[in-house]
Amino acid sequence: xxxxxxxxxxxxxxxxxxxxxxxxxxxxxxxxxxxxxxxxxxxxxxxxxxxxxxxxxxxxxxxxxxxxxxxxxxxxxxxxxxxxxxxxxxxxxxxxxxxxxxxxxxxxxxxxxxxxxxxxxxxxxxxxxxxxxxxxxxxxxxxxxxxxxxxxxxxxxxxxxxxxxxxxxxxxxxxxxxxxxxxxxxxxxxxxxxxxxxxxxxxxxxxxxxxxxxxxxxxxxxxxxxxxxxxxxxxxxxxxxxxxxxxxxxxxxxxxxxxxxxxxxxxxxxxxxxxxxxxxxxxxxxxxxxxxxxxxxxxxxxxxxxxxxxxxxxxxxxxxxxxxxxxxxxxxxxxxxxxxxxx
Amino acid sequence: xxxxxxxxxxxxxxxxxxxxxxxxxxxxxxxxxxxxxxxxxxxxxxxxxxxxxxxxxxxxxxxxxxxxxxxxxxxxxxxxxxxxxxxxxxxxxxxxxxxxxxxxxxxxxxxxxxxxxxxxxxxxxxxxxxxxxxxxxxxxxxxxxxxxxxxxxxxxxxxxxxxxxxxxxxxxxxxxxxxxxxxxxxxxxxxxxxxxxxxxxxxxxxxxxxxxxxxxxxxxxxxxxxxxxxxxxxxxxxxxxxxxxxxxxxxxxxxxxxxxxxxxxxxxxxxxxxxxxxxxxxxxxx
Numbered sequence: 001x002x003x004x005x006x007x008x009x010x011x012x013x014x015x016x017x018x019x020x021x022x023x024x025x026x027x028x029x030x031x032x033x034x035x036x037x038x039x040x041x042x043x044x045x046x047x048x049x050x051x052x053x054x055x056x057x058x059x060x061x062x063x064x065x066x067x068x069x070x071x072x073x074x075x076x077x078x079x080x081x082x083x084x085x086x087x088x089x090x091x092x093x094x095x096x097x098x099x100x101x102x103x104x105x106x107x108x109x110x111x112x113x114x115x116x117x118x119x120x121x122x123x124x125x126x127x128x129x130x131x132x133x134x135x136x137x138x139x140x141x142x143x144x145x146x147x148x149x150x151x152x153x154x155x156x157x158x159x160x161x162x163x164x165x166x167x168x169x170x171x172x173x174x175x176x177x178x179x180x181x182x183x184x185x186x187x188x189x190x191x192x193x194x195x196x197x198x199x200x201x202x203x204x205x206x207x208x209x210x211x212x213x214x215x216x217x218x219x220x221x222x223x224x225x226x227x228x229x230x231x232x233x234x235x236x237x238x239x240x241x242x243x244x245x246x247x248x249x250x251x252x253x254x255x256x257x258x259x260x261x262x263x264x265x266x267x268x269x270x271x272x273x274x275x276x277x278x279x280x281x282x283x284x285x286x287x288x289x290x291x292x293x294x295x296x297x298x299x300x301x302x303x304x305x306x307x308x309x310x311x312x313x314x315x316x317x318x319x320x321x322x323x324x325x326x327x328x329x330x331x332x333x334x335x336x337x338x339x340x341x342x343x
Numbered sequence: 344x345x346x347x348x349x350x351x352x353x354x355x356x357x358x359x360x361x362x363x364x365x366x367x368x369x370x371x372x373x374x375x376x377x378x379x380x381x382x383x384x385x386x387x388x389x390x391x392x393x394x395x396x397x398x399x400x401x402x403x404x405x406x407x408x409x410x411x412x413x414x415x416x417x418x419x420x421x422x423x424x425x426x427x428x429x430x431x432x433x434x435x436x437x438x439x440x441x442x443x444x445x446x447x448x449x450x451x452x453x454x455x456x457x458x459x460x461x462x463x464x465x466x467x468x469x470x471x472x473x474x475x476x477x478x479x480x481x482x483x484x485x486x487x488x489x490x491x492x493x494x495x496x497x498x499x500x501x502x503x504x505x506x507x508x509x510x511x512x513x514x515x516x517x518x519x520x521x522x523x524x525x526x527x528x529x530x531x532x533x534x535x536x537x538x539x540x541x542x543x544x545x546x547x548x549x550x551x552x553x554x555x556x557x558x559x560x561x562x563x564x565x566x567x568x569x570x571x572x573x574x575x576x577x578x579x580x581x582x583x584x585x586x587x588x589x590x591x592x593x594x595x596x597x598x599x600x601x602x603x604x605x606x607x608x609x610x611x612x613x614x615x616x617x618x619x620x621x622x623x624x625x626x627x628x629x
Contacts, residue, residue, distance in 0.1 A: 054583070065550040229381075237528065237580065238523060267550050270522065324528045326375070
């Protein structure tokens with residue numbers, strides 16, 4: 001893998017030029033709230049030492065609300081108008097491995113049978129500039145879901161902070177290589193040994209559970225008594241799903257946009273909502289919060305893995321950090337491991 | 344807190360209560376989380392400390408507990424306000440709840456952080472000792488004096504023009520992702536079918552765009568006027584950090600100024616919106 005060096009000053013100039021070239025540069029909000037479009041290169045910060053933002057950058061790939069087409073009333077007919085194509089280049093800057101992986105994981109479901117053009121237009125136009133991560137707290141568990149704070153998986157270009165003013169820049173994918181070519185003037189020759197030494201020092205969070213075992217156990221224990229109380233304190237909000245970098249459920253609704261025009265919207269939805277599985281007959285197969293929480297765990301560690309050979313989780317810990325009632329998904333998975341080991 | 348564990352154990356053992364809604368330690372010792380104790384052994388896990396910030400009254404209206412025997416609840420004064428308001432609104436029956444009242448010296452606003460500033464609700468708290476309980480536990484201590492920044496912000500907003508207020512709330516609501524954590528953590532949002540979830544017709548757009556976010560947040564503020572007991576759970580739960588207490592507290596201040604009503608404080612009185620008094624002001628009707 002090719003490797004270069006970029007100084008903090010050059011990184012600012014590089015981002016400045018990207019902004020000038022109409023790239024949507026998306027960086028983590030300084031307040032830690034979410035990610036936002038950077039308009040002033042001077043304010044960029046690679047948050048490799050900071051707590052992940054409350055909400056991931058998913059919304060730039062899969063917006064919280066999005067029009068998929070418009071319809072207009074005519075006298076005796078109606079007219080359908082396609083939503084405009086998304087053509088901007090998106091650059092995610094400073095994505096920790098737990099964020100960087102999200103596009104690849106979500107791509108699988110958005111390209112499984114139906115190819116979701118809305119997601120693909122954005123994902124195909126995205127470049128992920130990842131960073132090695134020097135943050136960890138009690139909620140981080142990337143190492144339990146096949147990731148690590150120093151992996152370049154998911155990134156097209158990968159920064160390794162060598163010191164306050166210097167980053168190693170690993171060129172990970174062909175897409176990344178092509179993208180960085182016009183900006184080669186900002187890069188100098190790399191020092192692979194120094195990068196390797198730095199990466200070796202990155203501390204990994206301890207492995208909290210075996211995701212494979214969670215999957216195996218759920219397979220034969222769908223009605224296990226552990227699930228009878230698993231959601232007993234869950235209040236059924238969508239914080240976990242909406243903060244998550246890979247939760248991808250959505251709802252389709254029609255709404256008016258003016259007197260003569262309506263639009264069909266694709267809006268975030270969450271499996272913890274009571275209405276999520278409510279049938280029009282009134283029957284609800286997941287009629288209590290325990291069943292809904294079981295679904296959350298099973299989708300992340302079993303169903304998605306069964307279908308796509310991928311855990312639907314990057315271990316960022318946002319769902320647990322933000323849960324208003326303190327439900328910690330890693331603790332739940334650990335508990336399942338414990339029960340599985342008892343058998 | 345051995346007395347709490349003991350009481351919990353006794354109540355569950357002798358069948359006074361079916362379950363106890365309380366707190367247990369969270370992921371780290373500087374966090375607490377809601378916990379449902381179902382057996383006398385479970386009661387061992389009950390804790391009460393300054394990290395017990397959640398308002399547990401939110402669980403009382405759940406169908407697994409409502410009308411299914413006496414439920415024990417560990418409650419601070421602010422939680423009791425919610426319980427009282429729920430009784431006033433005929434959502435729970437007084438005799439169905441066994442209140443383990445806790446003398447409270449304030450709860451930490453942001454769990455797990457080095458900064459252990461108290462929650463906004465604690466700053467002007469008048470119910471350090473709950474106003475309704477079956478058993479009272481814990482000791483009162485001197486509380487640190489803290490500036491009420493939240494009130495200052497309300498005053499600042501009051502002084503703004505309508506356009507400025509609109510711009511302020513537009514920027515705040517823009518961030519809303521419609522996760523409904525505000526509603527789900529609110530003990531007063533107990534509707535079996537929230538207006539936001541109604542689809543025939545759809546009164547509130549589910550889209551999280553400016554228009555949909557305004558209609559949701561403003562309608563919620565109206566529905567809580569004179570009902571919000573000020574626990575601040577909505578704001579604490581909001582992943583987008585929308586300062587919802589500014590809205591709800593302001594509405595509460597108006598209810599008090601105009602009608603002398605404080606939500607959750609008077610068990611035997613009718614609710615503000617469920618009551619008509621011939622001396623009520625009418626000069627706003629034009």
